[in-house]
Amino acid sequence: MMAFCPEIKVLDASIRDGGLCNNFRFTDDFVKSLYEANIAAGIDCMEFGYKSSKKMFNPDEFGKWKFCDEESIRAIVGDNPSPMKIAVMADAGRTDLDDILPKSESVIDLVRVACYIHQIPTALKMIDDAKAKGYQVSCNLMAVSQVRTEDLDAALQMMAKSAADIVYIVDSYGNYYPEQMAALACKYVDVIGAVGKEVGIHAHNNQQLAFANTIECCRWGVNYLDATVNGLGRGAGNCYSELLLGFLKNPKYDFLPLLEFVQHRILPLRAGGTLWGYDAPYMLTGLLNSHPRSAIRFLKEGRIDYARYFQELNDGE
Amino acid sequence: MMAFCPEIKVLDASIRDGGLCNNFRFTDDFVKSLYEANIAAGIDCMEFGYKSSKKMFNPDEFGKWKFCDEESIRAIVGDNPSPMKIAVMADAGRTDLDDILPKSESVIDLVRVACYIHQIPTALKMIDDAKAKGYQVSCNLMAVSQVRTEDLDAALQMMAKSAADIVYIVDSYGNYYPEQMAALACKYVDVIGAVGKEVGIHAHNNQQLAFANTIECCRWGVNYLDATVNGLGRGAGNCYSELLLGFLKNPKYDFLPLLEFVQHRILPLRAGGTLWGYDAPYMLTGLLNSHPRSAIRFLKEGRIDYARYFQELNDGE
Structure with a gap:
């Protein structure tokens, strides 16, 4: 517990998962402040929201982070001179592939393709598209706790053969205990790690286990760790970034900028009625x-x- | 994860640890309601508070659960016709042994002797006293995360040879990660289990790991699990009883009476300004x-x- 694993990367999903609590109505000022805090904290990648289809969702009914137009992100990050990467999520069946620009025209680095088990073929097509456009790509198979074992095994084989760089364990319902999460992590790493791809974990805090499950995954070769500041995220929320950085011993991480963000931005957000966290x-x-x-x-x-x-x-x- | 371990026992420490939040000023009505909820939930043992010396602490400055007079407990439980056992905590250096009646005159079943590492000899004397009076006795070595390894090893040998029936791992500061807790649990079980005694765990939620650490301990032969309703307890609080009963598969447990207690008693307690929980x-x-x-x-x-x-x-x- 005195050493650290240099392969581990932390992805901040606060705006994307937190957007599910407030219809993505974060001010530019809030997002910019989180962007700066994340850079200061050494966070490896920050997710800005969804790339949702404007044919399916009315932009008047949502904040801009539901759509993540290129200019919306650039208004915050410019050309993103920082070492921190920029991610967006693209939901299978809710995304216009035309909205995803060639990487040469975009400040986005990582496209996270999210799908349910029955959408794997759609997701694979989206992964191919994003990969061909030049992005790093992840496949985030949601609600894995509801997937039958034989279907998961088949899906893992398909994801292993896909163009995805990273495959995520997504405990959407906060259902797993650490012992089960360890077994799942080993299964993913066995299949996905064998072909040189990385495995990630996105946990929810329904049973106060998001942080515990995330650090359990670390032990079994899962290197991409999702977290959100103060656990901001739908329902019970996620693994707290500040707890995770406190655990990781890599000196490049510093949780103090995140605690300052909690003080100045999260407490007012909560006081304003945005609701999340264990209950x-x-x-x-x-x-x-x-x-x-x-x-x-x-x-x-x-x-x-x-x-x-x-x-x-x-x-x- | 489909089976259960019949040896596991759950001890509710809400009034004792929660008393540290409000100077033990729980009404009889509150305590009686928790007593009934715990029985309905299948809780194995309920701790009512401390047996503190009235020579050292002025009864006017604390609620009655700081002292746990026999008549205070009997006002709630009568002769305790339930299968649930009754516990009190006796702090080394803060207890008058004369306040602990012979078991034949008391409705208390378990005396939990709490001490810091330098108080082990005092604790052993208290353990002998309580055992001679006819009680089940535990030794709760507090703040173990600050104890030097060689001192802990020596203390474990002394506790193994003592009259105590149960020896508790107490993570007073909420410092341990599950991987460390597993190693500690194995160490305790190795020494204490070898002489036919039981090991217990009392966790704190400073890093949102009280529940995770408690169920981690289960895997390594720790059979006495402390919990409190809604995590009620000093500072960040404890392992939530409702989460723990949800995890344990023994059909004798039912978390619904605890959720009803949360609804009717805990929410008003919080609304009244009593403060605990992760922050x-x-x-x-x-x-x-x-x-x-x-x-x-x-x-x-x-x-x-x-x-x-x-x-x-x-x-x-």
Whole structure:
């Protein structure tokens, strides 16, 4: 525990996952301040949001980080003279490939293609497209805790053969315990690492295990670690960046700029009513391996009748 | 992960550790309601507070659970007709042995003797006393993360030879990562388990690892698991009972009565200003392996300048 692993990279997903809490309505000032804090903290990559299709989603109904136009990102980072890379997420079935410019025209470095298990073929096509345009590409297979083992094994083989550089374990529902996460990490690293690709982890905090699961993955060769400042993210939120940098011993990391961001930006965001973080209803959806949407609704309605909510979850919605 | 370990026992420490947040000023109604919720949840043992010396602490300055007079406990539990056992904590150097009645006159089942490393001889004397009076006895060596390895090894040998039935790993400062906790659990179980005693774990949530560390310990033969409802406890608080019961597969456990207690009792307690749970300053004391007292003061003063506080911690107080 005194050494560090130089291969490990930390990706800040605060704006993208946090955008799910406030319809991506972060001010430029907020995003710029996080960009600067992340650079000061030594974060390796910062995700700015989704590349969502404007044919499918009305730009009037969302903040700009739902779409991540090139000029929106450049308004924050210019040509990004920093060593920190820039990522966006492209959802299978919700993205216009034409919106993804050739890398030579973009400040984006990494395109993260997110999909559910039935969308793997769509995702592979998107991965090929982004790779051909010159990007580093990841494949983020979501809700893996609901994927049947034989389907996951097949998907891992397909992702191993794909053009993706990184394949992510995504515990969308915050369902896994560390012991299970270790087994999953070994499975991914076995198949994906064998072909020279990297494995990543994106954890959720439904059972207060996002940080524990993330550092458990480190032990088994998972090198891309997603985190968000103060755990900002949908529902129970994510692995806290400040905890993760406190754990990683690489001297290039410094969590103090993130704590300053918490002080100056996160506390006002929370005070303004943006809601995230561990709470009892998220534990229940995590335990039941289900989407947090009903827990989010439960809390928005001001309900606190947890036991009754658990019965509703068991009855089906 | 589909089976369960019938040897595992869960001890609720909410009133004792939570009493450190409010000077033990819980109403009888609150304690009775928790007692009933714990029984309904299948909790194996409930700790009511400290047996503190009234010569050292003025009863006018604390609630009754600082002292746990026999009649205070009986006002809640009567003769305790339930299968749930009753525990109290006796701090080395802060307890009058005369306050601990013979077991035949008491509804208490388990006396938990807490000490720091330099108090081991005092603790052993207290253990002998409680054992001779007829109680089940545990030895809770606090702040083990600050104990030198050779001292811990010597202390474990002394505790192994003592009359204690259970020896607890106590991560008072929330300093350990699960990988370190696993090594510590193996060390305790090796020495303590070899002489037919049980090992327990009492974790703190400074780095959001109380639950993760507790279930990690389960894997290595630690059978007594401390938890508190909603993590109620000093500073960053403890392992959440509701998360722990959700993890343990023993059908005798049911977390729903605890969630109802959260709804009806914990939310009003929080709303009334009692403060506990993960927050940035507790992460910092956890990382630095130090007592949370300055973090508690920081938050009570309404401070949010985390980076400056970290400098203060590094400068010494």
